[in-house]
Every structure is written in C-alpha cells, then in structure tokens.
Amino acid sequence: MTISDYRIEKRTDVGAIGLFMQALIAITLAFVASGLLLTILGFDPVAAFDALHKGAFGTWRNAQGSLIHAAPLAFTGVAAAVAFRARIWSIGQEGQFFAGAMMAYFFTTFLNLPALIMVPLVILAGALGGGLMGGLSGTLKTRFNVNVVVSTVMLNYIIVYLLSYLLTSRIWMAPGEYYLQTDRIPKNARLPDLWPETDLHLGVVLAVLTIIGLHFLINHTTFGFSLRAFGDNAVAAHFKGVAPKRMTLIVLTLSGALAGLGGVVQSFGVDFRLSQTFLYGHGSAGLIVAVIAGLRPLSIGLVAFLFGALAKGGLFMQVMADISSAMISTMQAIILMFFLVTSVLFQYRLRRISQDV
Amino acid sequence: MTAEQNPPRLEVHGLTKTFGPVIANTDVSFNVARGEILCLLGENGAGKSTLSSCLYGFYRPDKGQILCDGMPVSFNSPRDAIARGIGMVHQHFVLVPSMTVVENIILGTHDHGWALNLEKKARKISDLCARYDISLDLNAKIWQLSVGEQQWVEIIKVLFLDAEVLILDEPTAVLTPHESKKLFAILQKMTADNLSIILISHKLEEVLQSDKIVVLRKGRIVGNVRTVDTTRSDLTSMMVGRPVMLRAERTDITPGAPVLQVSNLTVLNDKGQTAVNTMTFTVHEHEILGIAGVSGNGQTELFEALIGVRDSQTGHIQLSGKDLTHHSPMDAITNGIGYIPDDRFRAGLVGPFSVEDNTILGIQKRAEFADGPILNRRRIRNFARDAIDRFGIVTPGPQTRTDTLSGGNAQKVILAREFWSATKCILANQPTRGLDVGIIEYVHQILLEKRHKGFAIVLASEELEDILALSDRIAVVSKGQIMGVFHADEANIDQLGLLMAGQALENAA
Ligand SMILES: Nc1ncnc2c1ncn2[C@@H]1O[C@H](COP(=O)(O)OP(=O)(O)OP(=O)(O)O)[C@@H](O)[C@H]1O
Ligand SMILES: [Mg+2]
Numbered sequence: 001m002t003i004s005d006y007r008i009e010k011r012t013d014v015g016a017i018g019l020f021m022q023a024l025i026a027i028t029l030a031f032v033a034s035g036l037l038l039t040i041l042g043f044d045p046v047a048a049f050d051a052l053h054k055g056a057f058g059t060w061r062n063a064q065g066s067l068i069h070a071a072p073l074a075f076t077g078v079a080a081a082v083a084f085r086a087r088i089w090s091i092g093q094e095g096q097f098f099a100g101a102m103m104a105y106f107f108t109t110f111l112n113l114p115a116l117i118m119v120p121l122v123i124l125a126g127a128l129g130g131g132l133m134g135g136l137s138g139t140l141k142t143r144f145n146v147n148v149v150v151s152t153v154m155l156n157y158i159i160v161y162l163l164s165y166l167l168t169s170r171i172w173m174a175p176g177e178y179y180l181q182t183d184r185i186p187k188n189a190r191l192p193d194l195w196p197e198t199d200l201h202l203g204v205v206l207a208v209l210t211i212i213g214l215h216f217l218i219n220h221t222t223f224g225f226s227l228r229a230f231g232d233n234a235v236a237a238h239f240k241g242v243a244p245k246r247m248t249l250i251v252l253t254l255s256g257a258l259a260g261l262g263g264v265v266q267s268f269g270v271d272f273r274l275s276q277t278f279l280y281g282h283g284s285a286g287l288i289v290a291v292i293a294g295l296r297p298l299s300i301g302l303v304a305f306l307f308g309a310l311a312k313g314g315l316f317m318q319v320m321a322d323i324s325s326a327m328i329s330t331m332q333a334i335i336l337m338f339f340l341v342t343s344v345l346f347q348y349r350l351r352r353i354s355q356d357v
Numbered sequence: 358m359t360a361e362q363n364p365p366r367l368e369v370h371g372l373t374k375t376f377g378p379v380i381a382n383t384d385v386s387f388n389v390a391r392g393e394i395l396c397l398l399g400e401n402g403a404g405k406s407t408l409s410s411c412l413y414g415f416y417r418p419d420k421g422q423i424l425c426d427g428m429p430v431s432f433n434s435p436r437d438a439i440a441r442g443i444g445m446v447h448q449h450f451v452l453v454p455s456m457t458v459v460e461n462i463i464l465g466t467h468d469h470g471w472a473l474n475l476e477k478k479a480r481k482i483s484d485l486c487a488r489y490d491i492s493l494d495l496n497a498k499i500w501q502l503s504v505g506e507q508q509w510v511e512i513i514k515v516l517f518l519d520a521e522v523l524i525l526d527e528p529t530a531v532l533t534p535h536e537s538k539k540l541f542a543i544l545q546k547m548t549a550d551n552l553s554i555i556l557i558s559h560k561l562e563e564v565l566q567s568d569k570i571v572v573l574r575k576g577r578i579v580g581n582v583r584t585v586d587t588t589r590s591d592l593t594s595m596m597v598g599r600p601v602m603l604r605a606e607r608t609d610i611t612p613g614a615p616v617l618q619v620s621n622l623t624v625l626n627d628k629g630q631t632a633v634n635t636m637t638f639t640v641h642e643h644e645i646l647g648i649a650g651v652s653g654n655g656q657t658e659l660f661e662a663l664i665g666v667r668d669s670q671t672g673h674i675q676l677s678g679k680d681l682t683h684h685s686p687m688d689a690i691t692n693g694i695g696y697i698p699d700d701r702f703r704a705g706l707v708g709p710f711s712v713e714d715n716t717i718l719g720i721q722k723r724a725e726f727a728d729g730p731i732l733n734r735r736r737i738r739n740f741a742r743d744a745i746d747r748f749g750i751v752t753p754g755p756q757t758r759t760d761t762l763s764g765g766n767a768q769k770v771i772l773a774r775e776f777w778s779a780t781k782c783i784l785a786n787q788p789t790r791g792l793d794v795g796i797i798e799y800v801h802q803i804l805l806e807k808r809h810k811g812f813a814i815v816l817a818s819e820e821l822e823d824i825l826a827l828s829d830r831i832a833v834v835s836k837g838q839i840m841g842v843f844h845a846d847e848a849n850i851d852q853l854g855l856l857m858a859g860q861a862l863e864n865a866a
Contacts, residue, residue, distance in 0.1 A: 220731055220732055220734075221730045221731055221732060222721050222722045222727050222730055222731075222732060223730060225714070225721050225732060226721070228707075228710075229707045229710065229714075229718060232707045232708065232709045232710060233702075233703075233706070233707040233708060233709075235703050235704055236703065236704055236705060236706055236707050236718070237707065237718075238666050238686060239664060239666055239686055239696065239698065239704045239705070239719075240686065240690070240718045240719030241685070241686050241687035241690050241719045243685060243687070
C-alpha cells in the first residue's frame with residue numbers, strides 16, 4: 001500500500017519567482033498589519049491608503065516624486081549591499097551620506113565655476129567624502145583591528161555632530177538665518193533637472209546607472225567574483241589570491257563612496273541646502289532596502305522605488321488624512337519584519353512524498 | 358525459526374532518496390544484526406552519507422521502510438532515531454570548541470529537565486570511557502583536544518544517549534594510523550557488548566575488519582557480502598566497476614634543475630608556537646618529495662607558508678632561482694604553484710559558489726576566463742564542463758552549488774583547477790583523504806604524469822603507501838623538523854614509522 005504524506009524540507013535555492021512571490025506576500029501582509037494599526041489609532045485605513053496611493057502614483061508628477069525619493073535610498077541601499085556581500089558589517093551609510101553632502105558643500109564654499117565643471121565636481125566630491133569615511137573605517141579595521149560595526153557607528157555620530165557644530169557655530173550658516181541649515185546651494189552647483197517642467201534631476205539617472213553598474217560589477221566582473229568569494233569563504237579566498245586587508249579596504253571605501261553619492265543626490269538635487277533633518281534617516285532606510293532586496297542591486301532598485309513611493313505617498317497622506325509621517329517609518333519597519341519572517345518560511349517547501357507501507 | 362525470533366537490529370527495505378533531479382539512493386535494502394559491524398563501501402558520491410542521514414533521521418527517505426527489531430519505524434528527526442537507539446558520528450565534527458567535554462556530551466540530551474545533574478552524568482561518562490578504554494580529560498575544553506580525542510568525544514556522546522546502533526561516517530579520515538587502530542579496538546569492544554556498527558570507509562584494510570560489506574554504486578546496492586567471502590580486488594572492482602591498479606607505475610627519471618628551494622624556514626602556528634623549525638629541502642624537476650608524518654607536525658603550516666597565506670619568521674623560499682620569501686598567495690599562483698589543501702571546504706572551495714565558479718577560483722583573471730575585467734561566462738562554462746568530463750565529477754551540471762557535492766567530488770573540483778593552473782610546482786597536502794580507490798588511482802596517475810612533465814611536487818600524506826608508491830625522496834617530519842631524508846628505494850617502513858613517532862635515528866638503532 002502506498003500512502004501519501006507531506007513534509008517540509010529546506011530548499012537549496014529559492015529562485016527569482018520565489019523571491020517575487022515572497023515580496024508580494026510580505027508587502028500585502030505589511031499593508032494588512034498597518035491597516036489594523038491605523039484602525040486601532042482611530043483612522044480610516046481605506047482613506048489613508050487611498051491618499052498614500054494617490055500621493056505616490058496618482059499623477060505622473062507624483063510618480064516622479066516617488067522616483068526622486070527613491071534615488072538616495074538606492075545609493076545607500078547598494079552601499080550597504082556591497083559591504084554585506086563581502087560579509088563586512090558596515091552600518092556607516094548614515095554618516096557617509098552626511099559626509100558626501102558635506103564634502104560637496106565644502107567645495108561650493110570656495111569655488112564658483114560654470115555648471116559644466118561644478119556639477120561633476122560636486123558629484124566627485126560626494127563620492128570622495130563618503131569614500132574617505134569608509135576608507136577610515138577600513139584603515140581602522142586593517143591596521144588596528146577595530147570592529148567595523150563599532151567604527152562605523154562611532155563615525156556616524158562624529159560626522160552628524162560635525163555638521164551640527166558647523167551650523168551652530170555659524171561657520172556654514174548664512175548670517176541672519178533662523179533655522180539650523182546652510183545657505184542655499186548656488187544654482188550652478190545643483191544637479192540639473194532632466195527637462196523643463198520636472199523635478200526629476202540628474203541624480204535619478206545617476207541612481208539608475210549606479211544600480212545597473214553595481215549589478216554588473218558584482219555579477220560579471222573579476223572584482224565582483226573576488227568580492228563574493230571573500231564574503232562566502234574568506235579563508236579559501238585568501239588562499240586563492242584575495243588579500244583580505246586590501247579587499248576590506250576597497251569594499252569599505254567603495255561602499256562609503258556610494259553612500260556619499262547618495263548624500264549629494266539628496267542635497268544637490270532636492271533640498272539645495274544641508275541640514276540634519278533633511279539628511280537624516282537615509283542610511284538606516286538604505287540598510288532596510290538592501291536587506292529586503294537580498295543584497296541584489298537590481299532588486300534594490302525596485303525596493304528603493306517602493307520605499308520612495310511610501311515616502312512620497314506618506315507626505316500626501318499626512319496632508320490629506322492627517323496621519324503623522326512617522327506612520328511611514330513604522331510601515332517600512334513592518335514591511336522589513338514581514339519580509340524577514342517570510343524569507344525564513346520561503347526557505348522551506350512542502351513536498352508530497354509517498355511511502356510504501 | 359531463529360530469524361523470526363531474532364529480527365535484525367536494523368533493517369532497511371527499498372529505500373530511495375532524491376534531491377530534485379539527483380538520485381542519491383535507489384531501492385536500497387540491507388540489515389544489520391546485534392553485535393555486527395557492517396561496512397558501507399562505495400565510490401565518492403555513491404550515496405553513503407545520504408543513506409546514513411536517512412537512517413539517523415536527518416533526511417526522510419522518499420520511499421522505503423526502516424525497521425527496528427522487526428518493527429517499522431519512521432523518523433522525523435534525529436531525536437526519533439536516537440529514541441530507537443540509532444546514533445550518528447558525523448564526517449565533520451559538531452562539537453562546541455569553547456565548552457568542556459562533559460558539557461558537549463550532555464548538550465545532546467533532552468531529558469535533563471530543569472536541574473543539570475552534572476555529577477551523575479559525569480559519572481556515566483567516565484564509566485563509558487573506562488569500559489571502552491578511552492582516556493579523556495572530561496573537564497578539558499574541546500579546543501584543547503587533538504583531533505583524535507575529539508573523535509572519542511563524538512563517540513562517547515552517542516553512547517551516552519544509549520545508542521545501540523552507531524553509524525560512523527568516515528571516522529578514520531582525520532585520524533592518525535595509530536588512532537585508527539585504537540578506534541577499531543574500541544569498535545570490537547562495542548560489538549562484544551552487542552552494539553551494532555555501520556561504518557563508512559574508503560580504506561580497504563579497515564573495511565576488511567567488518568563482518569558484512571554492502572557495496573553501493575550510483576545509489577544502488579551492487580554487492581552484499583560477508584567479509585570472509587571476499588577479497589580486496591573483488592571489492593574494488595565491485596565498487597568501481599573495473600579492476601583498479603593501486604600500484605602506479607613509476608618510471609625512473611633523473612631529476613632536473615632545482616625548482617622549489619626552501620632553506621632554514623621557520624613558521625609559527627596560530628598560537629604563536631614554532632610549527633616549522635628551520636626546515637631545509639629542495640625539490641627538483643621530475644621529482645616528487647614525499648613528506649611523511651603524522652598530521653599536526655607542521656605540514657599544514659609548512660604548506661601555508663609555501664603558498665603565502667602564512668608568513669615565515671626566518672629562512673628563504675625560492676622558485677626556479679627566484680626569491681619568493683614573504684610572497685602573497687597571488688604570487689604563488691602566478692608563479693605556477695598549485696595547492697591541494699587537506700581541508701577542502703575551508704581552504705580550497707567556496708561552498709555557496711557554483712561548480713563552474715570554483716573551477717576558476719583564483720585564476721578568474723586569466724585571459725581564458727575573462728576579457729579584461731569582465732568574466733566570460735561561456736568560456737568559464739565550457740572549461741567547467743570539460744573539467745566535469747575529464748575528472749568524472751558527479752554533479753547535475755556546472756551551475757550546481759558546490760556544497761551539495763559529495764566529499765570526493767568536491768575534491769575533484771580542486772584537482773581539476775590546480776592541475777590546470779599549476780605550471781611548475783604542485784603542493785599536495787593529503788590529496789587523497791576521503792577519496793575512493795578509483796580516484797586515488799587517478800590522483801596517483803596524474804601526479805606521476807605531472808612529474809613526467811617536469812613538475813616539482815611536494816606530497817604530504819599519512820598513508821605510507823601513498824608516499825612509498827609515488828615519492829622519489831621521502832622526508833620524515835616530526836614536531837616541525839625534518840628527521841631524515843631517504844631515497845625511495847632505500848626507505849624502510851619500520852624506520853620511517855620510528856622517525857614519524859619522533860625518535861631520532863641514533864636512538865632507534
Ligand atoms: N543536499 C543535497 N542536495 C543535492 N544533492 C545532494 C545533497 N546531498 C547529497 N547530494 C548528492 O547525492 C549524491 C550522493 O552524495 P553522498 O554525500 O551521499 O555521497 P557519499 O557516498 O557519501 O560520497 P563521499 O564518499 O564522497 O563522501 C551526490 O551526487 C551528491 O551530489
Ligand atoms: Mg560522504
């Protein structure tokens with residue numbers, strides 16, 4: 001006699017379709033949970049989500065806004081992914097994001113050149129600022145064996161306080177200014193809009209190119225090969241020619257430069273000023289984006305867009321339904337939570353087996 | 358009549374286990390009685406480890422039945438199996454290094470409730486040790502123990518759970534010859550106590566100490582014999598499907614110019630102690646230098662220094678007259694040194710990588726595999742396909758994850774890569790550990806072929822047969838020092854054995 005029986009077993013590979021399904025389920029569950037939360041708080045979830053949807057995608061203009069919000073997250077997302085793929089636990093994206101914006105701004109304080117030179121210059125300066133921060137963590141690790149988590153967190157604080165000092169001590173604050181923020185960035189240094197009548201700026205294009213570039217770098221180049229080998233088995237990689245210290249230094253510098261670019265894109269493409277409130281939170285959101293996207297650059301693009309839409313729609317929701325934008329941060333965290341839960345579940349599958357009795 | 362009164366302790370009927378497209382076991386049936394040692398023999402990838410994983414409840418078979426004392430059972434987890442008295446000693450250790458022996462042994466029990474009655478348990482453990490003549494410091498931390506001692510801990514751990522059927526997956530692969538002898542003495546005591554043993558081994562002299570042998574090929578049973586009725590050559594041809602010539606033909610070649618010159622090399626181990634002590638030797642073209650010695654006498658550190666992952670304290674390393682001292686692993690690779698490590702999944706392979714990616718690990722930048730900085734997938738895949746064909750690697754394809762390969766097939770991936778990339782010198786540290794005779798024969802052949810082509814080869818092995826069959830000269834190491842160097846035809850096994858045990862020649866005489 002043969003009886004059927006079901007059993008759970010571990011998958012070796014989830015596959016692209018599996019990942020897509022997982023994302024879909026996680027996001028649906030997250031919306032259901034957030035809806036419940038809104039109801040408990042006394043809001044009408046239908047009205048809230050309607051506002052969220054309209055704000056994010058309601059018009060072409062709103063959709064552009066979502067893209068603009070997504071761009072900096074794409075940078076901090078790939079920054080986190082590059083480090084994590086190498087199993088280097090850098091959580092310095094926040095500080096590097098600040099550092100990129102600050103280095104670029106620093107150049108505008110003493111240079112005033114035509115846009116054709118100034119724009120590439122501030123972009124490079126952003127990469128430089130973030131890269132220096134990452135490189136510093138890398139040097140601390142490779143020279144003095146300072147734990148990367150510790151050094152990156154420490155540097156996050158230092159750089160945020162540095163901006164705060166530069167502002168409160170009025171070094172970077174315009175005379176007569178009331179808010180803690182820098183003077184406006186001169187027009188010739190701003191990232192230009194893609195066409196008239198749009199807010200889409202050069203930074204969005206840079207984000208898309210960066211994502212594609214990183215996808216290619218990680219999966220199709222010899223450097224990406226070494227990086228992945230280093231992440232998956234550092235000992236074997238060392239035997240096969242990957243110098244651990246050099247790789248650590250390169251990865252942290254690259255990761256920092258990417259986060260730094262994000263800082264320029266945000267402050268030179270959107271805010272046109274530097275302030276703690278404008279820059280704050282992009283690093284931690286990028287971390288979440290990277291983890292949800294499974295550290296894959298192309299998926300990071302999609303998840304960053306989702307988070308950008310949430311941010312854009314959230315602003316609209318705030319105005320239309322009077323729901324605090326803190327709700328959006330809560331939703332992002334809820335999505336992450338469901339994503340982590342479903343990713344464990346998706347590693348298993350139900351299989352029918354028959355047994356001869 | 359008697360069969361009905363005494364059903365076998367463990368019986369397997371028509372067991373089948375697949376992993377997606379890979380069929381690991383097909384219709385396997387056998388039984389083992391109380392007090393019997395059954396040996397599972399088979400080529401690498403034949404399905405031995407998978408079969409034992411089904412028996413101790415780690416995998417559930419797709420089809421088939423397992424009976425304990427004639428009663429059908431079904432295991433959902435290793436806990437169910439141990440409740441039926443079936444325990445497993447793994448191919449790779451699963452001990453917690455920072456915990457003591459007692460703690461590690463008790464870790465496996467689930468019945469301790471709230472209070473850990475340590476004293477009572479420690480007494481049970483020391484009784485077990487006394488019964489099987491195992492000397493262990495129960496309060497030592499695992500990391501302080503030798504590999505052999507860790508193996509005893511694994512065994513006691515299973516006995517502590519009152520196992521009556523012990524499955525041992527290649528237990529002697531990591532043991533010194535002396536420790537292996539001791540293991541078999543312990544196994545004999547266990548069978549005298551009516552315990553049943555299922556043993557997996559590739560070493561025929563060990564296989565022949567069992568009562569019954571089940572031979573697997575490609576997941577099927579191709580032989581089920583009583584050990585007294587069989588011979589070595591029967592077994593190898595059953596297992597490989599053809600007769601195997603283990604004694605490779607070594608033609609006489611006069612060695613050429615010196616290739617690898619090592620002088621006064623001193624290397625420290627991870628704990629900062631001297632592991633290699635002022636070693637000096639030279640290996641020439643067309644020459645195999647055998648390094649005979651019990652593992653842990655500095656061989657690994659020596660190889661790591663030669664390959665460049667471990668820096669040397671004093672001394673020089675030269676390759677074809679070029680100074681390589683304090684070189685990097687990349688220098689070693691680009692200068693034509695190939696390395697076959699003893700611990701393949703630690704030092705030789707990236708487990709989550711595909712087979713094709715592992716076949717080019719370390720040489721990915723060469724023009725054969727990359728156009729400038731960009732990997733050429735098509736050429737990599739063709740190379741991997743070719744390697745899979747030439748070395749007979751059993752795998753669904755070049756894109757399979759390497760950590761799902763059986764031990765021997767994983768080793769072949771390394772062999773394919775290193776034999777392709779090396780141009781001058783091959784460093785082989787226990788290259789045949791865990792391999793079946795068919796592949797050992799192949800490794801021997803290929804080493805001799807490389808020797809013929811002019812390579813300088815350093816071969817470390819605990820198997821004196823390996824060393825004697827292949828080497829032109831033999832250096833015996835003990836405690837990081839070269840105790841003596843012999844020409845292969847002058848070497849005498851007894852003398853080598855004494856030197857390996859660390860006795861200086863004068864004392865031996
Ligand atoms: N988790 C897994 N997923 C996919 N395939 C697997 C898995 N485990 C084992 N296999 C495949 O099943 C087959 C049998 O493997 P197994 O490890 O049982 O061989 P083995 O006889 O123990 O070999 P060795 O002597 O080399 O250890 C191999 O082809 C292997 O690639
Ligand atoms: Mg095995």
